[in-house]
Amino acid sequence: MGLDLDGAYAWIASFQRRFEAEATELGELDRRAGDGDFGANIRRALRRVERRLDEAPPSAPGELFLGVAHGFLNTGGTSGPLFGLWFRGIGQASDAPAMTLAELAKGVDVGTATVQRLGKARPGDKTMVDAMAPAADALAAAVADGLNVAGGIALAADAARAGALATESMRARRGRAAYVGDVARGVLDPGALTVALFFDSALA
Structure with missing residues (x-):
C-alpha cells in the first residue's frame, strides 16, 4: 500500500509538532555555527505551510507536498527555499491518490539533486545534503529490495539520522557555517538534523 493523503497529512502534522519541540535547540546550533535564524525561519515556513493547506486543500499526497514546498519557498534565508525545492521534487513525483515507494524515492532523489545543484553542496x-543524500540512497535500495513504503521510510530515517550525526565532526565547506571554519567543528548541522527529523516524523 502506498502513502495516501491521510498518511501524508499525518506525516506533515507530526513533522510540525516535532520541529516545534526542537526549534529552539536547532536555532542554538545555528547560532553556534551561523547566524542563528534557522529555527525561526523554519517555524515561519511551517506556519505558511499550514495556511497554504487550509486555503488550498490538496486532493493527493503529491499535491500536499507541493503545498509544503510553497510554504518553504516563500521563506527568508537560504535553508527555507532549499527545503522548498526539495519538497517540490517530492510533490512532483506523483499525482496519484497514493504515492508508491518508488515515486517517493524518485521525488527525494530529484529534490536532493536540485538542492545539490543550486546549493553547490x-x-x-x-x-x-549530508542527510538528504543517504536518505535518497536508502529509499532507492528499499525499492530494489521490494519493501513497502513504511519499510522504506524507516530505512531512510536511519540513514538520514546517521548522516546528520556525522556532521558533528565535519569542517563546513558550504553554507553559513563555512565562514567560521573550525569553529563549527563539534556542532551538528541543523539542516541535516531537520531532514532526519522529517523522516523520523513519519514513524511517529
Missing part, C-alpha cells in the same frame, strides 16, 4: 560539506 556535496555529502561531507556539513549541510542538509
Whole structure:
C-alpha cells in the first residue's frame, strides 16, 4: 500500500509538532555555527505551510507536498527555499491518490539533486545534503529490495539520522557555517538534523 493523503497529512502534522519541540535547540546550533535564524525561519515556513493547506486543500499526497514546498519557498534565508525545492521534487513525483515507494524515492532523489545543484553542496560539506543524500540512497535500495513504503521510510530515517550525526565532526565547506571554519567543528548541522527529523516524523 502506498502513502495516501491521510498518511501524508499525518506525516506533515507530526513533522510540525516535532520541529516545534526542537526549534529552539536547532536555532542554538545555528547560532553556534551561523547566524542563528534557522529555527525561526523554519517555524515561519511551517506556519505558511499550514495556511497554504487550509486555503488550498490538496486532493493527493503529491499535491500536499507541493503545498509544503510553497510554504518553504516563500521563506527568508537560504535553508527555507532549499527545503522548498526539495519538497517540490517530492510533490512532483506523483499525482496519484497514493504515492508508491518508488515515486517517493524518485521525488527525494530529484529534490536532493536540485538542492545539490543550486546549493553547490556535496555529502561531507556539513549541510542538509549530508542527510538528504543517504536518505535518497536508502529509499532507492528499499525499492530494489521490494519493501513497502513504511519499510522504506524507516530505512531512510536511519540513514538520514546517521548522516546528520556525522556532521558533528565535519569542517563546513558550504553554507553559513563555512565562514567560521573550525569553529563549527563539534556542532551538528541543523539542516541535516531537520531532514532526519522529517523522516523520523513519519514513524511517529
